[in-house]
Amino acid sequence: MSELKVSCFTISLDGFGAGPNQSLDNPMGEGAGALHTWFRGTRTFQRILGDESKGADGPDEDFAARGFENVGAWILGRNMFGPVRGPWPDDSWKGWWGDEPPYHVPVFVLTHHPRPPLEMKGGTTFHFVTDGIESAYAQARRAAKGKDMRLGGGVATVREFLQAGLVDEMHLAISPVVLGSGESLFAGLDLAALGFRCTEHVPTQSATHIVLRKD
C-alpha cells in the first residue's frame, strides 16, 4: 500500500531540525550544517553529487538508500524549493537542485505562489500546490501510482503532516549536536498520542537512527 514516509530527517540531540537565523545564505539556520554529517558521508549522497566512490557503505548508507526506495512522488515544503526569507523569486527560479534534481519523479511543492508545473531533466517535475496539505497528499498519492510518497521537509511541513495524521513512517537521525534553538520537531507534538512507536533503533558513530511507525 502506498505510504507517506519521512526519511533521513535529521535533528539535533535537543530536537531541532533547523537552527536559528535561517537566511538565503544559510537556509537550514546556524549550526545546522553539522546535523547532516552522517548523510554527507554516505554513498547515496555522494552519488547525488556525482561520485559515489567518495561515499561509504554501512548502516548510515542503508538508511540513506532506503529513503529513495520505492518512492513514486515527493512532497516538499516551500522552503525546500525556494529561499526561506525574502520575496519568492520569479519563475526563473528552478529550485535548489540544478537542472537535474535528484528526485526523478513528480514533486509537489507546497506554496502560496501559483505557478505552472516545471519539468526538469531526469524525470523530475515540480508541481506547485496552493490549496493545502490534504490536496498535496491526494495529488502525490495519485502520481505515485501505488508506490510510496516521501515527505522531504522542512520542519514545519513535517509537523503539519504529522498533526494531520497523514504520515505512516518516519525515519529520524539524531545527530550528536546541540542547536539550542531553531525549529523543534517535537514541541507541542504528542507522537505517542498520534500512534507512533519506535520500531527500529540503529545507533552509529555519526547518528542514532530511529524508525517510528503507526501500526
Place this chain on the structure above:
Amino acid sequence: MSELKVSCFTISLDGFGAGPNQSLDNPMGEGAGALHTWFRGTRTFQRILGDESKGADGPDEDFAARGFENVGAWILGRNMFGPVRGPWPDDSWKGWWGDEPPYHVPVFVLTHHPRPPLEMKGGTTFHFVTDGIESAYAQARRAAKGKDMRLGGGVATVREFLQAGLVDEMHLAISPVVLGSGESLFAGLDLAALGFRCTEHVPTQSATHIVLRKD
C-alpha cells in the same frame, strides 16, 4: 575543581524525562519505565540492588559507574525523595530508597517542607533545603569538600539548575522510546546559548550516550 554534574539522565527520543500522569504508583509517569532499560542492565545498578553479577559491563556500565565517581554530595528535587502527588508524608517518610540509600554522602533535597536532617545507614544524610537552588548548591558544595556534586533530578529541577547556569556537565542517555508527552527536558531551554556543546557521543544498542559540557 568541584563541578555540578547531571549523570545518567535519561530522556525519550522526543525529549521527555518523565511521562504523563505521574502518580504515587507511577512516579516517573506512564511509559517512563522503558526509558531506563539501559541502566537496569548495568552492573552498577544491579550492585545497588544487591547482586552485581546480574549486571553487565560495557559502555552502558561505564557511564553508570562514572556517575558515582568522585561524588561528594547529591542534590535532589523534592520528587526524587517523596511522592509526586498528594500531601507530603509525615516525617516517618524516609525516601524511596530504604534504610541504606545508595548515596553514601550528604544529600540535599529541595522542598518547601522544613524538616531536621535525616541520617540513614551507610553514610547518607538527607538535608532538607527550603530556601532555593542557590542555597542547595552552596550547601552541597561545602559538603562535597572539593569533590563533585551530582544533581539527581527530576526534570524540573535539572531545568532550573541549567537555566541558572549552575550545571557544568550533563550526561544524557537518549532511549529509543517515544513518550509523546510528560516533562520535556529541552522545551524553552537553549542549551547552546547556555554554553553547552556535545563533547562525547557513545551509541549503544540500548541508548545513545551524550556528554554536554560548558567550556
